Amino acid sequence: MLEGLMLGLTAAVTPFNLMMVVAGCVIGTLIGMLPGLGPMSIIAIMIPVAIGMGDPTAALILLSGVYYGAIFGGSTSSILLNAPGVAGTVASAFDGYPMARKGQAGKALTIAAIASFAGGTIGAILLMIFAPALSSVALLFHSAEYFALMVVGLSAIAAFAGTGQVAKALMMTLLGLILGTFGEGALSNTPRFTFGMMELQAGFSFITLAMAMFALPEALFLVMNPSRATQGDSGKIDNMRITRAEARSIAPVIGRQSLQGFFIGVLPGAGATIASFLGYAVERNLATKEEQAEFGHGSIKGLAAPETANNAACTGSFVPLLTLGIPGSGTTAILLGALLALNVTPGPRLMIDEPDVFWAVIISMYIGNLVLLILNLPLIPYIAKILTIPRTYLIPFILFFTLMGSYLGQNNATELLILVGFGVVATILRFADYPLAPLLIGFILGTMLENNFARAMQLYRGFDFIWERPMTLGLLVLAAALVFLPSYRSFRARKRAEGVADGD
Amino acid sequence: MALDRWIALAFIAFCCVYGYAAFFTMDQSLPPILRRNPIWPSTFPKILAVLGIIVGLVVLFTPTLPKDGAKPKDGAIDLTRLGDYHVGQALTLLALMVVYALTLRPLGFLGSTVGFLVIGALILGERKLHVLIPVAIIAAGSIWYLVQEVLGIFLRPLPGVWS
Numbered sequence: 001m002l003e004g005l006m007l008g009l010t011a012a013v014t015p016f017n018l019m020m021v022v023a024g025c026v027i028g029t030l031i032g033m034l035p036g037l038g039p040m041s042i043i044a045i046m047i048p049v050a051i052g053m054g055d056p057t058a059a060l061i062l063l064s065g066v067y068y069g070a071i072f073g074g075s076t077s078s079i080l081l082n083a084p085g086v087a088g089t090v091a092s093a094f095d096g097y098p099m100a101r102k103g104q105a106g107k108a109l110t111i112a113a114i115a116s117f118a119g120g121t122i123g124a125i126l127l128m129i130f131a132p133a134l135s136s137v138a139l140l141f142h143s144a145e146y147f148a149l150m151v152v153g154l155s156a157i158a159a160f161a162g163t164g165q166v167a168k169a170l171m172m173t174l175l176g177l178i179l180g181t182f183g184e185g186a187l188s189n190t191p192r193f194t195f196g197m198m199e200l201q202a203g204f205s206f207i208t209l210a211m212a213m214f215a216l217p218e219a220l221f222l223v224m225n226p227s228r229a230t231q232g233d234s235g236k237i238d239n240m241r242i243t244r245a246e247a248r249s250i251a252p253v254i255g256r257q258s259l260q261g262f263f264i265g266v267l268p269g270a271g272a273t274i275a276s277f278l279g280y281a282v283e284r285n286l287a288t289k290e291e292q293a294e295f296g297h298g299s300i301k302g303l304a305a306p307e308t309a310n311n312a313a314c315t316g317s318f319v320p321l322l323t324l325g326i327p328g329s330g331t332t333a334i335l336l337g338a339l340l341a342l343n344v345t346p347g348p349r350l351m352i353d354e355p356d357v358f359w360a361v362i363i364s365m366y367i368g369n370l371v372l373l374i375l376n377l378p379l380i381p382y383i384a385k386i387l388t389i390p391r392t393y394l395i396p397f398i399l400f401f402t403l404m405g406s407y408l409g410q411n412n413a414t415e416l417l418i419l420v421g422f423g424v425v426a427t428i429l430r431f432a433d434y435p436l437a438p439l440l441i442g443f444i445l446g447t448m449l450e451n452n453f454a455r456a457m458q459l460y461r462g463f464d465f466i467w468e469r470p471m472t473l474g475l476l477v478l479a480a481a482l483v484f485l486p487s488y489r490s491f492r493a494r495k496r497a498e499g500v501a502d503g504d
Numbered sequence: 505m506a507l508d509r510w511i512a513l514a515f516i517a518f519c520c521v522y523g524y525a526a527f528f529t530m531d532q533s534l535p536p537i538l539r540r541n542p543i544w545p546s547t548f549p550k551i552l553a554v555l556g557i558i559v560g561l562v563v564l565f566t567p568t569l570p571k572d573g574a575k576p577k578d579g580a581i582d583l584t585r586l587g588d589y590h591v592g593q594a595l596t597l598l599a600l601m602v603v604y605a606l607t608l609r610p611l612g613f614l615g616s617t618v619g620f621l622v623i624g625a626l627i628l629g630e631r632k633l634h635v636l637i638p639v640a641i642i643a644a645g646s647i648w649y650l651v652q653e654v655l656g657i658f659l660r661p662l663p664g665v666w667s
Contacts, residue, residue, distance in 0.1 A: 045656065167559060167562045167563045167566055168508070168563055170559045171512065171515060171556070171559045171560060171563055174552060174555055174556045174559055175515065175556075177552050178519075178522060178549070178552050178553075178556065181548060181549050181552065185544075185545025185546075188538055188541075188544075188545050190533070190534070190538075190545050192530060192545050192546075192549070193522075193525065193549075220594045220597070220598075223590055223593050223594045223597060223628065224589040224590050224591060224593070224594050225589055225590075390630075391628065392625045392628040392629055392630035393625060393630070393636075393639065395597075395624070395628055396620065396621050396624030396625050396628070397621070397643070399597065399601060399620075399624060400617065400620060400621060400624075403601060403604060403605070403620075404647070404651075407608070408651065408657055411657070411658070413605050413606070413608050413609055414605075416601070416604070416605030416608070417602065417605050419601075419605075420598055420601050420602055420605070423598070424598065428507075428511070429511065431507060432506075432507040432508040432510075432511050433508060434508065434511065450548045453543075453548065454543045454547075454548070457542045457543040457547075458541065458542060458543060461542050462542050494567065
């Protein structure tokens, strides 16, 4: 391994390559901040440039810089504007945005940067150690297990809902799943619920829904209640230092989530989104009672967990790509395309045939993470200044960016009308205290869930896969426990409130 | 009845319509060969419709917890005092977004965006037009440059007649 490391170092550390990392990180961060342009689209845009360079090592280094930069940029818009541009950063908004509103935007961004750095770096170390062995584990997961894994992911919503909110959260999840079925049906690709409209053929776009669920209601609330904007003293941005006690409390979170995120990322198809939601859920359940109350209201643990997990998972998703040639996520699929264009075939033989590329990728991950941290920490006060813009300017701009975000994805003006419609619905749902995150999670996982379900049903000619695959059954039981435990707890709380003592 | 129950009721109604479509209308156009599959395009929607109605009923009939020491969330909107908020401004902005969606193609990106930013700020009470208009023009211009010239995503800058 040391030999490989040296090989990677000599291939990756040249002045030209270092310049590529810096350029990639800067481009990625800047563009990633615009909602609607996630890592996938930015990498897709950069591919012609990367291929034009001709050298696979330099191209990969540039692209991985862009990748990490884009993820960090996405977190920035999530935290500052509550406008997550990528599914993987939705969970960062749960606690990052409340922190920003409390005037701790600088601190939130610092935590995000450090957590991302730690997650990415630990992920890269794990990738180095486990890549060869993990490729065989990833093959153990079949459609049935993926289906069950996603049901577990959806059940984790129980973690987002407070006491007595589980049913509402489930209702929103189901609404999300239902919205996900609009467009084309699984396997057969026949149009379904399109009402004969061409625009609905591809289903609703994720960005439109994300903007409508988070950014738009938030902007409308800011309009309706101007005191909301001034409550968070956004002037105090210089307060970006993390105290020793805070560092001590997030260190175990970062450690756990780096591992968990990485291993979830290894499973093809699971990826950063599930890793970040599960990471948030797990940390919330592990936290003490007082800390649990803080989740959703600006908990530093609640921010560090998804940030670490999604970066670790992004690194983990390179395992199936590099060792099996299977891209586990949209982004790695695009990277696979770029690699093939550069005459590198990822797969089991990559480590033997072209060890310098394999190790250069790993080294470029370290460098990408490090450069990102060095570049971004000094920039944070300036990025956080976005919040001090007067609201008469800020609100039209937020609305404009939500519109642009959903327009750029589809290049279709009907999408904007859908955005406004969903935005109104989301605002009403927020009035009634319905959690909106589960809706979006349901929508994101819905298509994957249905595809895997359909595949498992076809392979086993019915529901037999539940009994025939022990891992599937185990995961489904876990999901049921996740849903019913909080309901049971709230049932007990209600009984107690009615004056019925425990044990009666 | 509280707003959240009305929403639950609306959700149940929605699930009924959705379920009706899934159970009775969707399978008619299914080719015979696909009917031999254990899974049809309507299978998953059917499951969702049933689950949706069950969960909707649970929300509708679960007694609410007595709120002990009601904790007002900072900046939350109190529905009983809806009249005190700037609801008019919010609705006007929503209407402006619809207008933007409808004018984006005919007016071109630059015109409609500058219009949206300026009118949006005017609605919110900004009156310094000498600052506002240049800011809007610079923002719209630089975003157009970034998106079309740098990233290569087509955005028609001017009305269709001129470009």
